[in-house]
Amino acid sequence: MSKILIVDDETDISELISLHLSREGHDCKCIANGLQVMPSVIEFQPELIVLDLMLPGQDGIQVFKRLRADSRTRVVPVIMLTARAQVGDKIAGLELGADDYLTKPFSPRELVLRVTAVLRRIQKIHHVSEVRAGELLLDRKNMKVFSGDQPIDLTTTEFKLMATLMENPATVHTRADLLREVWGYNDDVATRTLDTHIKRLREKLGPAGNHILTVRGTGYQFTNTP
């Protein structure tokens, strides 16, 4: 369930990749032009970039260098796609710090595996410590939530739930998803704890509580703009 940006000139390949990654629950966006990369990354805020080195008009390596040169995009992991012939590029890419690479042609399954591996590896290492949403601010480092300047005391479970919701705003979190992420329930348990905790969160958040929307029959959703 990660946001992935696919940068490839060949739109059919992009779409194929996108299709397979979407099936895994990822949120994909495709762009064909290297010039769009920086703005797209800053706007879309992908958690992973799949970058074809064969881009029209400009070198994929240049695009990559620019990604790594900007502190806003530096930490985003990149998987490079290279044609088998471009050995030089591949080496250059890895030297510059690509997180993985794939030589064309490759099977979609292979790509999915690499993506999963990189995400798992990367997500364990970095994450954003502060999440902002309107007047709300989630501070992981100090395990606190602020509504404006006012700190809101949350218990551990409440905080985890809040963090899970805030981290992916505007997406619906299934009851099962939340129970898995926050409580570690892997099988589909019938429990009302989630409801109770949502209630407690809303209570403590006060007016900001209406950032948490109910999606009837499915789960809950955090919205930046209540």
Next chain:
Amino acid sequence: MSKILIVDDETDISELISLHLSREGHDCKCIANGLQVMPSVIEFQPELIVLDLMLPGQDGIQVFKRLRADSRTRVVPVIMLTARAQVGDKIAGLELGADDYLTKPFSPRELVLRVTAVLRRIQKIHHVSEVRAGELLLDRKNMKVFSGDQPIDLTTTEFKLMATLMENPATVHTRADLLREVWGYNDDVATRTLDTHIKRLREKLGPAGNHILTVRGTGYQFTNTP
């Protein structure tokens, strides 16, 4: 109060920098040889690197590239030092994504200002969610501590205490410091809670518990090498 690695061939400059940064409360380490950079970074885990581009034997730019190419070191911000003449280097460095640069000669005050600025900027964006120490691993994201593969369940307070200790290993944390950071006690309260929690931590950590050293009359200290 950040860990800063200074990489400079000229030891007198290193020492000058180190002196001024230490006065600001930072924890500095100096190395003169570019080859030591990677191991030093991985061991010392600095939050900022001051890198002189004039290194004996090898190019500072190469060192920098290697830092950015490794996922373990990629996010560590770098301030580059360049001689005024090396305009080409400076440009190359910025293009590659240095976080700031300084041309020699510079005043210590200037450097301190830059360091402070970069730290403030960077710390707001990312922080390391995982802290490693020997077989121990602190995982902020999931609020867990692992001893090897084995997860150790900690309560919120225990986790905060553990995190505070692990984040600055090899430094002595005063009782007052810990009570302030973990419990928020600002005035000097006489309490034994800290002792009790240290005991509980050691208990739960099992053999790894001897990472936590007692500094008699002062406080506690976390050590990477028990």
Next chain:
DNA sequence: GGCCGAGGTGTCGAATTTGTCACCGCTGAA
């Protein structure tokens, strides 16, 4: 060796946290 004080440890009660349950209101489909 004896003493003093710092720190280790076991235990207890209060406070907090958490999951369950019963009851109710609301929603949306028929």
Next chain:
DNA sequence: TTCAGCGGTGACAAATTCGACACCTCGGCC
């Protein structure tokens, strides 16, 4: 309009967490 079911809510009881305290051990100084 009706009704089944989903979700909101208040109450409650079990479990956990936390800080205090008493007692003990150990290190350092005389």
